Amino acid sequence: MDNAAPAKPHPEPRSAYKVFRPIATRWSDNDVYGHVNNVVYYSWFDTAVNAYLIEQGVLDIHGGSTIGLVVETQCNYFASLAFPQIVHAGIRVAKLGTSSVRYEVGIFGDGELTAAKGHFIHVYVDQITRKPVALPADLKKILETLV
Known part of the structure; x- marks a missing residue:
């Protein structure tokens, strides 16, 4: 049995992420x-993930037949942020599965x-x-660029 403690989370550089979205604090x-x-x-x-998918034309929140449901989420905090x-x-x-995706987001x-950095897992389901359901081909193609 391995009694080693899990690695302590640490901040990551911007270069560890594929795309960025600005968000104004309120x-x-x-x-x-x-x-x-x-x-x-x-x-x-x-906001970051869903807005990106909408902008890429692979998520239709009003008429799409496939939606992503969050089944797991987690976040680690390293420095304070504040309005404004x-x-x-x-x-x-x-991780890109058959019907699920693990998104990682750095703030x-x-x-x-x-x-801060964290993750959430979407399982894609019939609305x-x-x-x-299996990830739609157009969604999977966009997600592959983020791996």
Whole structure:
């Protein structure tokens, strides 16, 4: 039995991510401690990935037959961010399955290293039955560029 502790998460450079999306912080993002509250980062993950897929023409949130449901998410925090600030969400795909994708997102402030990084896993399902389906070919082609 291996009793070694898991590797401690560490910040990553911008070069570790494939595409970036700017996101403006909002007044309501700050908490009473004067920095962006932890739950906001998960919203940024969703915003960055879904906006990118919509812009690429592979996600139709109103009429598409396939949707991605989040089944797992996680985030590590390294530096505080606060309103008013523009952050940049870096996106990459760590694992591309038959019906699922592990997206990894790095959140950057003004520096070269992530202020936070995390992941979420989408399982793609039929919008009506909610049963897993194979990734549509056009979606898979775009996701392969992010691996």
